[in-house]
Amino acid sequence: MRRGSEGTDGSWPSQDRDQAPRVLSALLEDSVEDLYENAPCGYLSTLMDGRIAKINGTLLRWLGRRREDLVGHRHFSDLLTIGGRLYHETHFAPLLRMQGEINGVALELKAADGTRLPVLATSTVKRGEDGEPLLIRTTLLDARDRRAYERELLRARQEAEHDRERLQRLATTLQRTLIPPAIEPVPGMEAAAHYHFASSDEVGGDFYDLFPLAGGSWGFFMGDVRGKGADAAVVTSLARYTLRAAAVSDPEPGSVLANLNTALNQQAQEDEPPFCTVIFGLLAPEEHGLGFHVVLAGGGHPPAMLLRADGSADYLPTPGGQLVGVVPDAQFTTATLDLRPGDTLLLYTDGLTEARTGDAGERYGDEALLDFARSLAPTSAPGAVGAVTALLDSFGEGLDDDTALLAMSVPPGER
Amino acid sequence: MDVRKRNRVRVTGRESGPVVMLAHGFGCDQNLWRLVAPALAEHFRVVLFDHVGAGRSDPSAWSPERYSTLDGYAQDVIGICRELGLGPVTFVGHSVSSMIGVLAAVEEPALFEKLILLTPSPSYIDDGDYRGGFSEQDIDELLESLDSNYLGWSATMAPVIMGNPDRPELGEELTNSFCRTDPEMARVFARTTFLSDNRADLAEVTVPTLVAESAHDTIAPREVGAFVHAQIRGSELVTLDSRGHCPQLSAPEETAEAIIAFVQGS
Numbered sequence: 128m129r130r131g132s133e134g135t136d137g138s139w140p141s142q143d144r145d146q147a148p149r150v151l152s153a154l155l156e157d158s159v160e161d162l163y164e165n166a167p168c169g170y171l172s173t174l175m176d177g178r179i180a181k182i183n184g185t186l187l188r189w190l191g192r193r194r195e196d197l198v199g200h201r202h203f204s205d206l207l208t209i210g211g212r213l214y215h216e217t218h219f220a221p222l223l224r225m226q227g228e229i230n231g232v233a234l235e236l237k238a239a240d241g242t243r244l245p246v247l248a249t250s251t252v253k254r255g256e257d258g259e260p261l262l263i264r265t266t267l268l269d270a271r272d273r274r275a276y277e278r279e280l281l282r283a284r285q286e287a288e289h290d291r292e293r294l295q296r297l298a299t300t301l302q303r304t305l306i307p308p309a310i311e312p313v314p315g316m317e318a319a320a321h322y323h324f325a326s327s328d329e330v331g332g333d334f335y336d337l338f339p340l341a342g343g344s345w346g347f348f349m350g351d352v353r354g355k356g357a358d359a360a361v362v363t364s365l366a367r368y369t370l371r372a373a374a375v376s377d378p379e380p381g382s383v384l385a386n387l388n389t390a391l392n393q394q395a396q397e398d399e400p401p402f403c404t405v406i407f408g409l410l411a412p413e414e415h416g417l418g419f420h421v422v423l424a425g426g427g428h429p430p431a432m433l434l435r436a437d438g439s440a441d442y443l444p445t446p447g448g449q450l451v452g453v454v455p456d457a458q459f460t461t462a463t464l465d466l467r468p469g470d471t472l473l474l475y476t477d478g479l480t481e482a483r484t485g486d487a488g489e490r491y492g493d494e495a496l497l498d499f500a501r502s503l504a505p506t507s508a509p510g511a512v513g514a515v516t517a518l519l520d521s522f523g524e525g526l527d528d529d530t531a532l533l534a535m536s537v538p539p540g541e542r
Numbered sequence: 543m544d545v546r547k548r549n550r551v552r553v554t555g556r557e558s559g560p561v562v563m564l565a566h567g568f569g570c571d572q573n574l575w576r577l578v579a580p581a582l583a584e585h586f587r588v589v590l591f592d593h594v595g596a597g598r599s600d601p602s603a604w605s606p607e608r609y610s611t612l613d614g615y616a617q618d619v620i621g622i623c624r625e626l627g628l629g630p631v632t633f634v635g636h637s638v639s640s641m642i643g644v645l646a647a648v649e650e651p652a653l654f655e656k657l658i659l660l661t662p663s664p665s666y667i668d669d670g671d672y673r674g675g676f677s678e679q680d681i682d683e684l685l686e687s688l689d690s691n692y693l694g695w696s697a698t699m700a701p702v703i704m705g706n707p708d709r710p711e712l713g714e715e716l717t718n719s720f721c722r723t724d725p726e727m728a729r730v731f732a733r734t735t736f737l738s739d740n741r742a743d744l745a746e747v748t749v750p751t752l753v754a755e756s757a758h759d760t761i762a763p764r765e766v767g768a769f770v771h772a773q774i775r776g777s778e779l780v781t782l783d784s785r786g787h788c789p790q791l792s793a794p795e796e797t798a799e800a801i802i803a804f805v806q807g808s
Contacts, residue, residue, distance in 0.1 A: 176758075176785035176792070202785075204760060209676065210683020213736075216761050216787040217569030217637075224791040225573065233687070281689060 169246065169267035175260050177202040177220075186267060191239035203265065208235045208243060219248070223263065227252045233270065233277075245274040295328045305334050305363050306531070313337065313345055315412060316419065316535055319512040323478065323519050323530040331529030332359040332403070333476045334367050338374075343412055346374040346383075349474035349533050350405035350428065350451075362401040365394060366451075370407060380407045380424030384451055384459040388426070391452030402452035404428035406445070406474055410466075410535070418467040418537045424459045426451040429477050432496070434504035434511060436469025436539060442497065443472075471511050471536035473500070478530030479515065482522040491522070508534035545625045548603040549591040549618060553626065555583030560655070560805055561628045563589040565619065567637025567661075568735040571597025571723075574636065577794035578801070585802055589631065591622060593639075595727035606730050612638070612738050616645035623653040630655040632805050637661055637762070637787060638735040641743070648746040657751040658801055661787050662770050663762040665739040672741070675763050681736045688728055744773035751777040752804040754797070758785040778804070 163170060169186030173179050179197050187194055190206065197206075204212045204220075211234045223229045228251040236244040246267040252260045302324070310318045318337055325331060332352035340346050348370050352362045366387060373386035384407055391401050404427040411420045423431060425445025434440045443464060449457040466472055482491045503514050511534040519526055545551065552572070555562075562582055564575045572590040582588050592599040593615055594608075608614040619642060623631055632655050635643035640662035647654040666674045666681070723731075751774045755767030764781070771779040780800050784793035 208683055209680040210685070210687045212760055213676075213680070213684040214687035217567070220786055221570050221574060221788050221791055224788070225576065235687070 168269070169265075171203065171265040171267065173203050173263045173265070175252075175262065177204055177263070179203060180262060189238065189244055189267075189269070190236060203263075206236050208237045211235045211237075219250075223250050223252065227254075227260075233274070234267075236267070245270045247273070291328060298328055298330050301330050301360055305330070305360065305367060307336055307338075310337050310533075311339065313339075313410070313535070315416065316410075316537055317508040318533070318535045319508040320534070321512050321516045321519075321532040323516075323526065325478070325527055325529045326355070329355045330357070330360040330363075331355060332363055333478070333529045333531035334363050335474070335531050335533045336367060336371065337533065337535070338371060340374060340378050340409075344378065345410040346371070346378060346407070347410065347474075347533065347535070348405055348407045349431075349476065349531060350403050351476040351531075352401070352403040355529075358401075362391070362394075362403060362452075365390065365401075366403055366405070370405070374407075374409075378409050380409050380422050381459050381461050383407045384424050384426045384448075385457070388451050388457045388459075389455075392455050394452075402450050404477075405451050406431055408472075413465070418465055418470070419535075421464050421466050421472065422461055423463070424448065424461045426457070426459050429475065429480060429493075432473040432475075432500050433464060433466075434471040434473060434500050434506055436467060436505045438501075438504050440497065440500035440504040442493070466535070466537050468537045469505050469539035471504070471506050471508055471534055473511050473515070474533045475515070476529070476531045478526065478528035479519065479532075481528060482519070482530075483525035483527070484522060491525075505539070506536070507538070508536040511536070543603070543621075545618070545621045548594060548600045549622055550598045550600075551589065551591045551622055551626070553587065553589050553628075554579070555586050555588035557587060559586040561589060561631040562586040562801070562805060563591075563619075563623070563631045563633050565591070565633065565635045565639035565642060566593065566596065567635075567639050568728075568731055571599075573597070574788065575790060578790045578798040581795070581798040582801060586632075586805060587628060589622070589626065589628070593642075593731070594618060595731055596723050601724065604724075604727055606726075609727075610730055610734055612642050612645055612734060612740065615639075615642045615734075616649065619643065619646040620650050620653060623650075632656040632658060634658040634660060634801055635662070636790065637663075638738075641738065641740045644740060644743050644747055647749050648743055651748050654749045656804065657747065657749050658754060658804055659751065659770060660754045660797070661756050661759055661762045661767075661789065662753060663766045664741040664744055664770060664773075666736045666761070667739070669739075672769070673763070673765055675761070675766065676736070678737075681733075684736065685729060685732055688725065688732055741769075741773070744770060745775070747774045747777075752800070753777055753779045754789070754800050755779070755781050756784045756786060756789045756792075757781050759787050761787040 164184040166183060166185055169189060170183035171186060172181040179201050182197055204215050207215055219229060219232055230249050231247050234246055234248050236246055247270045248265055248267050250263050250265040253262050253264055255261050306322055310320050320335060332355055335349045337347040350366055352359045369387050369390045370383060373383045394401055406423055406425050406428045408421055408423045413420055423445055425448035427448055427450035430442040430444045433443050443462055445460050445462050448459045480491055480493055480496055484491050512532050515532055519530055566572055566574045571592045575590060579588055594603045630653060633643040640659035641664060643657050647657050666676045667678060668674050753767055753771045755764055771777050782789045782793055782796050786792050789797045
């Protein structure tokens with residue numbers, strides 16, 4: 128195939144190559160002056176104080192002004208809108224002074240007829256041989272199209288911010304439905320709770336409650352649905368209401384968890400069954416009002432902590448308890464204890480023990496929590512929640528998951 | 543609250559010298575003083591800092607409520623003076639910081655030896671006979687200018703900052719920090735700066751005050767300088783032979799001389 132007058136190697140034939148400079152030079156302006164005057168951008172030279180020393184034809188046409196009215200008489204900032212002048216004085220000029228150049232700053236020119244022309248300004252300081260600044264050279268690019276495009280971006284950004292706020296409000300509202308607005312007071316007992324939100328625009332998966340049952344007994348639970356967001360919220364909501372409903376018909380903690388397990392299994396989607404970890408407990412006041420008899424059932428949840436009146440503290444393991452919702456016939460084990468005056472029972476989610484505490488990313492861990500509890504005991508429900516909340520705060524950025532706390536205590540000396 | 547970290551406070555200069563505190567205005571940070579600070583450091587203990595929301599101040603200290611009045615900034619200045627415990631200082635406030643200094647010195651005169659108000663304006667908006675130089679619409683235009691530079695701000699400003707062939711020692715560290723401001727914070731500071739009216743506070747000033755205006759300043763024109771001078775009893779007025787709102791950049795020697803003379807004068 129013949130390719131025009133090109134040689135076989137793609138280069139121009141030699142006589143054309145000789146012609147090229149002449150042809151090009153005929154097309155191009157010879158005159159440097161013309162290059163300057165009619166460049167496709169505005170050119171401007173000013174003295175260091177901003178007084179206009181030289182200006183090109185393009186910029187004069189944009190402004191609708193005459194050279195003799197500007198050169199020697201006006202300052203660069205006189206060409207700007209007042210807002211642009213303020214920006215020039217507070218940002219552009221100081222930075223240019225300090226850096227010797229400034230690049231692509233958005234300003235608005237004001238033409239003689241009052242119209243405005245958005246431009247992008249770039250300036251450099253020309254220095255003499257001794258390094259002394261002599262004058263400022265500025266190029267101005269017509270930025271009308273770009274400005275329209277930027278306005279669209281800005282509008283889109285503002286809209287996105289607005290949507291994000293709406294989403295946060297929605298998430299916060301939804302989250303509030305998943306935890307009780309306040310802990311109901313239990314006669315003869317102090318109770319306190321805290322929820323740390325790791326993110327303001329996602330619904331976390333931790334949940335807890337403390338609620339009355341028939342015969343003066345109370346139910347409570349602390350749980351954690353894996354994952355976050357809308358899917359987790361659906362499971363959290365299901366778990367919370369199932370636990371409360373199941374406890375009404377049969378409050379035995381093992382049965383309550385078994386019922387939740389069945390409900391979650393029925394809910395299972397094809398790919399991923401919803402599951403959670405839970406501790407469910409039943410509180411029954413002791414007959415002579417000394418404290419409470421507690422039965423706990425655990426389903427894969429971090430063990431509860433007992434902080435005793437005598438200053439000791441220990442985990443209350445519910446060994447063998449399986450995650451709730453994974454297999455149809457999950458087994459849950461129970462543990463019992465007596466909560467006596469001065470004792471505090473603390474439940475929490477794994478955001479606490481899995482918080483990162485060091486630069487190397489090590490986790491806070493069960494051991495550290497046990498030591499912390501031992502240094503804290505004896506305490507009370509508000510005392511324990513307050514201290515652990517302060518501990519959570521001390522983790523700062525290391526606390527990256529939602530964390531819930533629920534504590535119950537029998538006031539000391541209660542007779 | 544560690545105020546040194548909050549305001550990125552730096553103390554340099556002669557240890558036994560009188561204390562001079564330099565406060566930057568809207569648009570930049572403590573770097574704005576770099577052409578005058580070395581001359582001042584020969585004579586004085588020089589305290590530099592960034593207002594919260596500017597430069598390398600602690601972003602976690604920012605609160606749009608606290609910093610939407612000049613009093614929030616004035617409280618920070620008082621806090622820095624107390625924390626450093628250097629005794630009464632001469633406070634040099636540029637532009638809006640001159641009014642921040644006025645508010646601080648009215649509230650806690652014992653902390654201030656002298657005030658130097660560099661290109662001050664107690665109110666930028668025209669009001670009756672008072673000519674501040676601007677209308678509210680003009681200020682809205684400035685906010686638009688800020689927004690126009692909003693998108694490019696972080697990307698455009700950083701490379702610009704690099705070009706400093708005659709001061710290679712500025713190097714890498716300044717590349718990403720020089721006079722950079724979060725646009726949201728700049729917006730709040732702009733509104734606070736240009737919409738505040740502190741005319742009534744001037745008469746309350748009791749510490750010796752120097753008003754240092756720029757001969758050609760569109761932001762704080764000379765009639766505003768004269769107004770400030772007239773309102774502060776016993777104040778001195780000096781007109782620096784400079785153009786623009788930042789004489790510490792356009793006429794650094796003269797600005798330093800004026801500061802030195804006033805601090806050393808009795």
